[in-house]
Amino acid sequence: MDDTTSAVTVIDRREGPYGEVVLRRRLVEGTERYEIIENGCFLMDTSDGRSERLLVQAPLRALGGAGLSVLIGGLGVGFSLAEAAAEPRWGAITVVEREPSVIDWHRGGPLDRFSAHALDDPRVTVIGGDLVSHLREADITYDALCLDIDNGPDWTVTDSNDSLYSPAGLADCRARLAPGGVLAVWSAQPSERFEEALRTAGFEQVQTIAVPVARGVPDVVHLGVRPA
Template sequence: MTPRELIGTAQVPGGEELRLFRRGADFMIVLDRNELMNSRMSGSEEALATMTCDRLTGRKAPHLLIGGYGMGFTLRAALARLAGDARLTVAELVPEIIAWARGPMAELAAGCLDDRRVNLVEDDVAAVIRRASASYDAILLDVDNGPDGLTRDENDRLYSASGLAAAKAALRPGGILAVWSAGADAAFTRRLGGAGFQVEEAVVRARSNGKGPRHVIWFGTKR
């Protein structure tokens, strides 16, 4: 087996250390013993974008906020789905993530960060959301393994009642809050509905070929 090579490390503000590994042509981002991302498993992150974009059909010049660049799967899928009048704001808290995208993972990034429709913001997506008012047609969150603060405790506020209220306020009428998760969470489903969203929960596969572990995406539509 090809050995795994450590390419770089990054400290998550208020959290633990991320490590970027490469094995052959594959990349992995790891937190402690948790593999957060793998370049071979992009299906559910792409579905986060495509399924959201499909729910925005008919909107002119939609503005999407993507929380967490990761390996860029969600961003690239959204760019491929949306027309030239769309705008995508990407909030990424860890600068090394972007450095990796422009460096060792540049081929994987495929120039998505340089697309004229993209505005990259080096900031906490929770702070970006709280500064906004009826600004976005969709907010896409993939900053943890689910609706809890795995990478940093402060991410819990994104999924709390106050965090969901802030997201709702940041969305335009009929806007969508889409949240990726490695698994189901009945309490979060109830909390999302209680925050005034119309809730849809979808099960998607980790791999783009329809195989691999089952992941969950919540779509909360602002009533």
């Protein structure tokens, strides 16, 4: 049985602040998989998670010391949060998620096990709101920004997210990072245009790390460092 013929069950369907959000369960050859769909656009599922974990692992490798702070933009199915909570070097973990339903699905809901019950970790703070607004308006800096709110800089979920990858949006990211801090952006495909945008915005050590997938182009994590 392949994905096109597997059994699909809608677990929850809600009207959120940005449109319809759906949580589906798919049974593929006896394996249970959860999927998040927003306004008919597939966002992510629980089938793998390697690239979502890399989104948090890669900045940590570049940072020294402990007691570090990280902002995770987009809770999703929880792989990035679970990875952060499993690492004691992160002293403070902030998650910004704009969809209340997604937060609910992790608070004792079907996705709780994928985030490893990390919402109960005292280091974790969940902010319900728009990531772009938080980056623009917050009066705080982080050692790492790990952002995964779209299918990539070239494939946004909503038009308003475009500004995150613009010169102004990347300037906001830079301002929210402590000197030497790391920006990590998840994408479903590599983007040379975005790499150049990071350099133009003043980020150093720009690189793209690929994670091969079963079909199609690899998932990637784009990285850039704010100069110390």
